[in-house]
Amino acid sequence: MGQKIRAKITGLGRYVPPRVVTNDEIAKLVDTNNEWIVERTGIHQRHWAEKGTATSDLAVKAVEDLLQKRGIDGSEIELIIVSTVTPDMFFPSTACLIQERIGAKKAWGYDILAACSSFLYSLTTGAQFIESGRHKKVLIVGADVMTSIVNPEDRTTIILFGDGAGAVLLEPTEEGEEDYGILDFRHEVDGSGAEFLSMPGGGSLHPSSHETIDKKMHYIHQSGQQVFKFAVRKMEELSTGMLAKHQLTGDDLGCFIAHQANLRIIDATASKIGIADDKVIRNIHKYGNTTAATIPLAIGDAIDSGRLKKGDLVLFAAVGAGFTSGSVLARWAY
Ligand code: UT7
DSSP: OOOOOEEEEEEEEEEEOOOOEEHHHHHHTSSOOOOHHHHHHOOEEEEOOTTTTHHHHHHHHHHHHHHHHHTOGGGGGEEEEEEEESSSSSOOOOHHHHHHHHOOTTTTTEEEGGGGGGHHHHHHHHOOOOHSSSSOOOEEEEEEEGGGGGOOOOOOTTTOOEEEEEEEEEEEOTTTTTTTTTEEEEEOOOGGGGGGOOSSSSSSSOOHHHHHHHTTTTTTTOOOOHHHHHHHHHHHHHHHHHHOOOOOOOOSSEEEEESOOOHHHHHHHHHHOOOOOOGGOHHHHHHOOOOOGHHHHHHHHHHHHOOOOTOOOEEEEEEEEEEEEEEEEEEEEO
């Protein structure tokens, strides 16, 4: 029997809009201050897109960065999976808009909506098409313009979110790479958490109307503490569970890359899995929570800082609206 084909990440691209917004600038918009934001979230600044910038605009720039670094053309992509909660519009999907703009003439694609877990959901979903042998080049994009759905008057959310995009390419492992690529995943949903983080307006339940706008239902609504408690518990549970399943400890990991929603959530999980501090990738201080883009942006920082190298085991973890959650174990392949 031939060796099992796995999906490995073979390239990464990133893009954040140039405008940096500091905590002090936000303190001019709502009743907050730099100390509170830093202490409660770990965020120092975030990037905000200019008005009129769409998620596909950020995504295309990230994909172009990826294609250039990997040295391939858009026409070689076979499948595009886009993770986002801020599609350019409900339909057509953002995958279709990206397909056209990157000249991915032979690709099909679709969007996945799993909020902050969506990059990992997309990664796992894309990996299935590689493992089955059906596709050889799958593009996974995580992109969000969170400022398009944040209530500029809500101090509990405007401080948290930023805009950004990341993209990775999945390709099959080759001869001699049997333990490389995406090794395992576990995803969950717990719909009982739906009420704690949502954008209630604009869907079939509450189609956009003057009333939904007056009630600000087209913005993010979050019960921060409920989400926080669930996120800490679930991220710890999935991360320690994944390590235990593979008889690994934190020492076996090259690095730990979690969704960047709150520094305290990342730190609590890191301490639970018992991993050396310098192996924990944190970039929330500079980007805030970019929802679907946090993990690819963090992969980029891990590579840049020399903390993610070929052969390293890496554990990814995320929790988001839904509630959705996931952990992915991979051996870095380039
Ligand atoms: O990626 C999607 C998933 N989302 C998350 O993971 C977010 C999870 N939740 C969180 O990160 C945190 O709950 C927040 C950062 C949103 C809030 O932090 P917290 O420590 O849970 O604060 P809190 O909501 O318990 O509020 C504590 C106090 C309150 O005042 P009182 O009632 O104690 O007087 C808030 O009104 O802090 C107040 N507060 C603020 N003060 C200054 C809330 N937001 C702010 C603010 N500036 N921006």
